[in-house]
Amino acid sequence: MILGITLVNLAEHASRQAFRAISELTPPIYILFFVLVGSRLQISMMSKLGVLGIIYIVMRVSGKSLGSYVGARISGASPAVRKYLGFGLLSQAGVAIGLALEAWRTFGAYPQGRHLGMLAINVITATTFVFQVLGPPLTKYAIFKAGEANVKK
Numbered sequence: 183m184i185l186g187i188t189l190v191n192l193a194e195h196a197s198r199q200a201f202r203a204i205s206e207l208t209p210p211i212y213i214l215f216f217v218l219v220g221s222r223l224q225i226s227m228m229s230k231l232g233v234l235g236i237i238y239i240v241m242r243v244s245g246k247s248l249g250s251y252v253g254a255r256i257s258g259a260s261p262a263v264r265k266y267l268g269f270g271l272l273s274q275a276g277v278a279i280g281l282a283l284e285a286w287r288t289f290g291a292y293p294q295g296r297h298l299g300m301l302a303i304n305v306i307t308a309t310t311f312v313f314q315v316l317g318p319p320l321t322k323y324a325i326f327k328a329g330e331a332n333v334k335k
Contacts, residue, residue, distance in 0.1 A: 273317020
């Protein structure tokens with residue numbers, strides 16, 4: 183993030199070239215990230231994730247919806263943006279997965295910490311599939327309903 187901030191603020195020409203170069207490198211990095219996360223997913227734990235997974239999904243949707251509504255209201259965004267912004271945030275899961283991996287690593291030193299960390303990774307990884315399937319169509323829906331799509335008639 184710091185590299186991106188620096189590039190954008192240095193020079194417009196330099197940042198465009200850098201972003202072109204970086205955009206060619208990001209797909210392999212994303213693939214590697216999700217392969218490594220997927221390697222931690224334990225299929226045997228899936229039967230235990232039912233209620234916890236549903237609670238996580240409901241709380242994540244509620245938190246993103248309420249948080250984005252409050253933030254949009256404070257910033258003076260239009261009512262349409264306030265209403266639909268939460269839908270546009272659902273498919274973002276990279277940070278949640280990264281935090282789950284960090285929790286697993288950090289709490290692994292404690293007797294039950296490793297198990298709880300692995301449970302967190304599995305809940306977040308399993309529900310990421312749900313959000314990655316539902317997220318993009320909901321984002322498209324939100325963009326159009328909020329009137330933010332530049333549709334030429």
